Amino acid sequence: MIVKICGIKDAIGFDAALASGADLLGFVFFPASPRAVTPAEAGALSRRHAGGPGRVGLFVDPTDAAIASVLDVCPLDLIQLHGEEDPARCAAVRARFGVPVMKALGIAEAADLDALAGFAPVVDRFLLDAKPPPGAALPGGNAAPFDWGLMAGRDVPKPWLLAGGLTPANVAEAIRASGAPGVDVSSGVERARGVKDPRLIADFIRAARAG
């Protein structure tokens, strides 16, 4: 079970995710997010510990320059594209930067899963999240779940993470219902919007692994 803790923006969140055994840590490079960090801040957090969890950079329709400005100061193990990037853009990012790409797709109904086939040749992972609720300011990180049963028995053509509205209380059921091999959380391990809670991080990872 792969567990990603997303939206790490300070040492408390970083150290808690590390201590609790997270596999992946997400840094949000999207200025509109309450979880946004600068490239320099992410680089400094990364240097708190060599090795350990993989570093994921979350971008929303980034320019090449935006990605390069992060990679200059903060090495990434995975680039998460959480905007309207099409397969050609995913392929271009992967080829230009030589970093594996995880494409986030919003899921509301079974037909949304048809998009997976077009992206599969040009990405390394998928992140399947809820579509943003009407009026949401962010394309993700909205504490909104989708119908996990849509994933039951589905053959996803690349490794994937389930996201959207996961919490310590529901993650085990989400894994059971969806068959997900990995999970990603942001809001569900926060005590206030954008503020990670070490106890909730530990509870979430324990519940995901127990499930």
Ligand SMILES: O=C(O)c1ccccc1N[C@@H]1O[C@H](COP(=O)(O)O)[C@@H](O)[C@H]1O
């Ligand atoms: O977390 C954010 O602020 C964010 C901003 C823009 C795009 C994606 C974002 N987060 C991603 O959304 C999933 C689900 O979040 P939540 O657990 O429902 O709050 C999160 O894991 C991030 O990958």
